[in-house]
Amino acid sequence: MPEGPSLVLMKEALLPFEGKKVTAVSGYAKADIKRIAGHKIKDIRTWGKHLLLEFPGFFVRIHLLMFGSYRVNEEKDVNPMLRLGFARNQCINFYTCSVKILEGEANDLYDWSADVLSDDWSAEKAKTKLAAHPDMLVCDALLDQDIFSGSGNIIKNEVLFRTRIHPLSVVGKLPARQLSALIKEARNYSFDFLEWKRQYVLKQHWQIYTKKECPRCHLPVTKEYLGAGKRRTFFCEHCQQRYA
DNA sequence: TGGAATGTTGGAAC
């Protein structure tokens, strides 16, 4: 489910509820979700992997983590973390997710220039942030939500393959051209991901993620658990150059 | 069949 592009699709599915009043709230989320009742949803937006439901004076932040899911106007067999009821029996259900309520306006708390899918995305700012972390591995950089908000493990793997950069390359050692390509492709692949996911054909377009053989040179793909979070990483030793 | 995983956090352990 949950890399940035999947959140954009979720937002699209929820858009019909913008401007609608929440008439009932339930769920086992620990946050004070009752206060949502009676308020109209002012705005629905995303920041990376965060879904933001804006109400007057506060907003709800939903993160699907690894296993989260949602349903519109239907129920799953498990209890929802958060259920929002509307007129005429309409509802939104969120399952197995993180729900937080934050005070004020989302605009005051989020920097949309970090969101790889945002109209406000700034490649320049990403470059500045990367320059501030010269020792960081590129496989970690592409998972850093302050630099590439919305990028996840699939995007990481595919972007590194497309740019032919080895995951253990060091940010500060990347030649300017490769650094620019990395930043550009993080956004570019995210939009490909979005459209492929929309068409239910995402998986068939994976070039390296979960693959056994490199599509370029046909040598076996290497699979290792790399980076600070030891995340699953697929790469081609032959086609992806290591800058270290 | 069940181990691993598109993710993050909170708290234990050191």
Added chain:
DNA sequence: CGTTCCAACATTCC
């Protein structure tokens, strides 16, 4: 006390 590690998450996939 800073850093690291790991479990947990009313799950789903292959």
